[in-house]
Structures are given as structure tokens and as C-alpha cells.
Amino acid sequence: MSLHRKSRKYHKWLMLFVGVQLLIWSITGAYMVVMDIHYIHGDSLVSTKQKAIAVGDVKYSLRQLLADHNEAVNVKLGMLLNQTVYRFNEGDHKVIVSAFDGRQLSPIDKTLAISIAQDKYANTNALVGHVQLITTNPPRELSGRYLPAWRVDFDDFASPSFYISANSGQLVTKRHSYWRIFDWMFAFHVMDYVDEAAGNKLLLVFTALAFIASIFGLVLTYFRLMPQQNKKNDYFDKKLNKGFTNEET
Amino acid sequence: MKKRSPLKSSFIKLSTVKKLHKWLSILVFIQLLIWLGTGLFFNLMDHDKARGNQNKKISTLQKVEHTRLMNLDIALKNINKPVTEVALIQRLGKPYYLLTHEKGLYSHFKSDFSLIDAYAGDTFIIDDGIASELAQASYKGNGEISGVAKVKPPIKDVLKERNTAWQVNFSDELNTSVYIDASSGRLIGHSNDDKRFVDLFFMLHFMDYPFLGQGSVGGFNNGQIIFFALLTLVFCLTGFIWVIELLRKGRYRLGS
Incomplete structure (x- = not known):
């Protein structure tokens, strides 16, 4: 069998098995680029304003705190909405303490979580939808290390969700429909649905x-x-494509 | 006599599909082979080496004598930029106030910090000497410092970084470079020849070519990859239709 015919045969057969994955690679790759x-990453959803601390x-004082x-x-000394607060790690969790009187403010409640989410959200006109406290079994889009966290959904384009850490009162994760699609696209791109490591x-x-197959x-x-090669192989081409390439003139 | 293809009733002729597939193959084959080849490499490479952290160590924290800490209002009285956050951090085993004037969403985004000695209240500037000490403190290899330079983004080893950094080079067999943020003294990261080798494959996979468009930016949203990705999408789609057609016509027979 000539190299030409051999290549035709192997290209045809290999693509029967890997063609679907090549199509998946090209669709998911195109989406991602x-x-x-x-x-x-949802960067455009986050308000850029930063408040100076007084x-x-x-x-x-910090000495008192320690x-x-x-x-x-x-x-860290920073802002929680309009309050000056200390945030720090104590053992394995975060704590917020008022810098005015040393009162512990964490974990934050639902009302405060919503206010923080709205303050951090770029579109000030967006309405808040569903709000939920997640303490165990985080969804696919939230890392377990941020638990416990408030999920605040906005009624806005692409269904954005802001995750506010219940212990630090900070925005820890932001997601929207196009991120969620991207996440699946990546999983399909690396053919992995379990741990997303590109090494399976x-x-x-x-x-x-x-x-x-591509070679x-x-x-x-x-x-x-x-x-010249084409002429030489014309005979085989015709034979191979009989009844198949008739419409190719 | 002309047979009508079953696809002819739809919007595109099978012959057009085949012609497109053949012509697109000329345009995309080099990049397609690069994508598959680099993809194969990512699958087989040593993921630990790829991080470039072979000579990195975590520095330990010292106990802060909190009675010696300077009050914040005194420490901040000579600062005339707005401060959005003050963090009590350590550099080289000593406590400092890290003042945030401007902070990006991520640490590699544009930011502006200053440092104040938390005991004495003096401003702490990260100069080449301090940067070298900080780099040394994060380094467990056996090389010596062979050079220190202030580098502005884009920085070839850390393309995503948007802040000015100190580059501290070590004379070891991996040519380790350590990057220290010039305003905060934060360790940005380590790089070495193993990581640079892997970076080359990412550059190829993402078509992040230094000689095209805006040069290498460490990302995959450039014009050339969008163009080739869309061509490849059509290429794979036409090939896929071709396979379906071969299947329909019963051209997949064992021995054929």
C-alpha cells in the first residue's frame, strides 16, 4: 500500500475514534480564548471604590488587641462597610473585631452579608435574589477553604453570585454563568471531570x-x-472515492 | 449523472465541506500539531518541577513583642497618601506595618504599599540590599547571589505581575531567580530553568508569541489565537461531518 493510501486509511479510522474529542477540544478551546x-473571573462585577481608614x-489599640x-x-486593620475593624486569624478561623471598642463582630449575619455584597457589587441598581449560608458541602464553584460563607445571588445579567466569608466579612469568590460554562469547558478540554488535573x-x-491521526x-x-504526486495518485483517488466524490468536479 | 448529497438539502454541500477541510488543513496544521504536541507535554511533564519552587522555603514567623508596638496614629502621621488597610506583617523576622494605598483585586494587579517599622516608626524602603536578604530568606539552595536588579513589568519570568519588582538571581545549577515586590517586600515567587522550559510550552500552546501583536502577556486572549481557534473549529467541524458521512455510507468496514 502506498503512503498516500495508508495515510488515508489511518486518518479515516483514527478520526472515527478521536474525531469527537478533537471537535470538543476546538469548541472548548475557542470558547476559552x-x-x-x-x-x-468576574473582575468587572466588583466595585473599584476603596475606602480610606480614619x-x-x-x-x-493593636497592643490591646494582641x-x-x-x-x-x-x-489587619481595615474597613467593614463604614466601620474600622481588625481582621485576624485565631487558630484555624478568621475573626473580626471592632477597632472602636474591641467587640467581636464575626460571624456576620444575613443582613450584613447582603450589605457587604451590595457594597462590593459594581452595578448599584442590581437587586439581591436568593441568599444562603453555606457551612458544609460547598458548590463546585466555591473552594471549601472559604467556608462558612454567605452566597448572595443578584438578579442581574448572567446570574452573578457573590460569596462573602461569614468569618471575615470579605468577598472571597465571585461567579456568573460564563464562569460556570468556562469551568465545564475546561473540564471537557482536559477530559477530566473529577479533579481537573491535566495529567490523566x-x-x-x-x-x-x-x-x-493529524500527521x-x-x-x-x-x-x-x-x-505531480496528485497525478500519480489520481487513479487510486478515483478508485477510493468512487460513488463518493462524484460531485467534486 | 449527478447524485444529490443528503447534506445538499441543508445549508452547505458536502463537497464544500471537504474542500474547506482540505484548504483549512494548510492554514492550521502547524498550530494544530503545536497544540497537540504541547498538550502531550503538559500531560507528561513533572508538575512539581514546573512550579519552579525547588529552592523555595517558607520563612518562619517570630513572636511579636506587642508592648513595643508603636501606636498606629503616631506611625501614620507622616503618611500623606490615603490608607485603605494596615497589616501587621513580618519581614526578616521583624514586625512592620504594611500600609495599603491602592490594592488590585489580586496580588499581581497594580498596587501601592509602604512599610513602617512597627517598633521604631521609621519608613522601611525595599532597596537592593533588603531585597537580597528577603530573597535569601526564601531560598534553600546552595547558590550564591549573582545579581540584583529592579525590573518593571512585563517581567519575562512572571508575565502576569503588574508591579515593579526586585529580581535576585542565584548562581545554582537551575539559575534560580527570586522576585520581590518593590513596594511591599512580598515574595512574588521563584523561577528557574525548569519553569522557564515549561513556560515556553505554555507560550506555544497559548500562541502568546513575543513577536506577534502586543508580545507575550502570559495569557490566551490574544488576536492570533482567537483567529486560529475559530479556523480550527471550522476545520474540526468539517472533518467531523466527513466522518459522519463516511459512517452513513458504510465506508467504515474492517479491512478497508
């Missing part, structure tokens, strides 16, 4: 076969492009 990654409001909470690490055996086999396809393109 066309959609701006910063939009996908150090004069701090009546409960005396009262001697396990505190990673201490299924992917390896399909990529290797697709590579070989055979390239050989076919080569024969197609070479005028």
Missing part, C-alpha cells in the same frame, strides 16, 4: 492518537498540494 479571562476612629487575643496572627491517562491516549492528515494535505 474568545471570552476575556478577566470577565470570566486612624482617629481606632480607640481599641493582649486580648494572644493567638492572633495575620492581623485518558487525555494522554487521546492526545497521542490525535497527534498521529496522517498532514500527509494527505501534502499529496493534495503536490501536482
Whole structure:
């Protein structure tokens, strides 16, 4: 069998098995490159305003805080809406304490979570939809390390959800429909639906076969492009495509 | 006599599909083979080496003597930029107030910080000497510092970084480079020849070519990849239709 005919045969047969995955790669790849990654991350949903802290409001000093909470690490003074607060890690969870009187403010309640979400959301006219406190079994789109967290859904384009940490009162994750689609696209792209690591055996086999199949396809393109070779193989072409390429003039 | 293809009743002729497939193959084959080849590489590569952290170590925290901490209102009195957050952090085992003037959504986005010694109240500037010490503190390899330079984005090793950094190079077998944020002294990360090798494959997979468009940006939303991705989509779709047609016509027989 000539190289031309062999290539035609192998290209045809291999593509029967890996063609669907190649199509999936091209669809998912196209989606991922066309959609701006910063939009996908939901960066444009977040308000850019930043509030300056008034150090004069701090009546409960850092020294006092560290005396009262001697396990505190990673201490930060910042804003919680219009209050100046300390945030820090105590053991394995975060704590918010008022910088005015040292009162503990965490975990935050539903009303405060909604206010924070609205304050952080760029579109000030958007209405809040469903609100839910998640303490166990986070959805696919939220990392378990942020639990417990309030999920605040907005009635806005692409169904955005803001996740506000119940212990730090901070926006920890933002998601919308196009992120959710992107996440599935990536899973299909790396042929993995369990842990999304680009190192699974299924992917390896399909990529290797697709590579070989493409090389055979390239050989076919080569024969197609070479005028003399084409003439030589004209006879085989006709034979192979009988009743099949009639409409090709 | 002309037979009518079953696809002819739909919007496109089978012959057009085949012609498109053949012509598109000339346009996309190089990049398609690069995509598959680099994809194969990502699958087989050593994911630990790819991180570039072979010589990285975590520095330990020292106990802060909180009675010595300077009051914030005194520490901040000479600061004339607005401050959105104050963090009590440590650099080289000593406590500092890290003042945030401007903070991006992520640490690699444009930000502006300053540092104040939390005991003495002096402004702490990350100069080449401090940057070298910070880099050394994060390094467990056996190389010596061979060079320190202030680098502005885009930085080849850390393309996503948008802040000015100190690059501290070590003379080890992996040519480790350590990046320190110039305003906060934060460790941005390590890079080395293993990671640079992997970065080359990402550049190829994402068509993030330095000689095209806006140059390498460490992302996959550039014009050339959008163009080729759409061509490849049509290429794969036409091939797929071709396979379906072969199946329909019973051209998949064992031995054929």
C-alpha cells in the first residue's frame, strides 16, 4: 500500500475514534480564548471604590488587641462597610473585631452579608435574589477553604453570585454563568471531570492518537498540494472515492 | 449523472465541506500539531518541577513583642497618601506595618504599599540590599547571589505581575531567580530553568508569541489565537461531518 493510501486509511479510522474529542477540544478551546479571562473571573462585577481608614476612629489599640487575643496572627486593620475593624486569624478561623471598642463582630449575619455584597457589587441598581449560608458541602464553584460563607445571588445579567466569608466579612469568590460554562469547558478540554488535573491517562491516549491521526492528515494535505504526486495518485483517488466524490468536479 | 448529497438539502454541500477541510488543513496544521504536541507535554511533564519552587522555603514567623508596638496614629502621621488597610506583617523576622494605598483585586494587579517599622516608626524602603536578604530568606539552595536588579513589568519570568519588582538571581545549577515586590517586600515567587522550559510550552500552546501583536502577556486572549481557534473549529467541524458521512455510507468496514 502506498503512503498516500495508508495515510488515508489511518486518518479515516483514527478520526472515527478521536474525531469527537478533537471537535470538543476546538469548541472548548475557542470558547476559552474568545471570552476575556478577566470577565470570566468576574473582575468587572466588583466595585473599584476603596475606602480610606480614619486612624482617629481606632480607640481599641493593636497592643490591646494582641493582649486580648494572644493567638492572633495575620492581623489587619481595615474597613467593614463604614466601620474600622481588625481582621485576624485565631487558630484555624478568621475573626473580626471592632477597632472602636474591641467587640467581636464575626460571624456576620444575613443582613450584613447582603450589605457587604451590595457594597462590593459594581452595578448599584442590581437587586439581591436568593441568599444562603453555606457551612458544609460547598458548590463546585466555591473552594471549601472559604467556608462558612454567605452566597448572595443578584438578579442581574448572567446570574452573578457573590460569596462573602461569614468569618471575615470579605468577598472571597465571585461567579456568573460564563464562569460556570468556562469551568465545564475546561473540564471537557482536559477530559477530566473529577479533579481537573491535566495529567490523566485518558487525555494522554487521546492526545497521542490525535497527534498521529493529524500527521496522517498532514500527509494527505501534502499529496493534495503536490501536482505531480496528485497525478500519480489520481487513479487510486478515483478508485477510493468512487460513488463518493462524484460531485467534486 | 449527478447524485444529490443528503447534506445538499441543508445549508452547505458536502463537497464544500471537504474542500474547506482540505484548504483549512494548510492554514492550521502547524498550530494544530503545536497544540497537540504541547498538550502531550503538559500531560507528561513533572508538575512539581514546573512550579519552579525547588529552592523555595517558607520563612518562619517570630513572636511579636506587642508592648513595643508603636501606636498606629503616631506611625501614620507622616503618611500623606490615603490608607485603605494596615497589616501587621513580618519581614526578616521583624514586625512592620504594611500600609495599603491602592490594592488590585489580586496580588499581581497594580498596587501601592509602604512599610513602617512597627517598633521604631521609621519608613522601611525595599532597596537592593533588603531585597537580597528577603530573597535569601526564601531560598534553600546552595547558590550564591549573582545579581540584583529592579525590573518593571512585563517581567519575562512572571508575565502576569503588574508591579515593579526586585529580581535576585542565584548562581545554582537551575539559575534560580527570586522576585520581590518593590513596594511591599512580598515574595512574588521563584523561577528557574525548569519553569522557564515549561513556560515556553505554555507560550506555544497559548500562541502568546513575543513577536506577534502586543508580545507575550502570559495569557490566551490574544488576536492570533482567537483567529486560529475559530479556523480550527471550522476545520474540526468539517472533518467531523466527513466522518459522519463516511459512517452513513458504510465506508467504515474492517479491512478497508
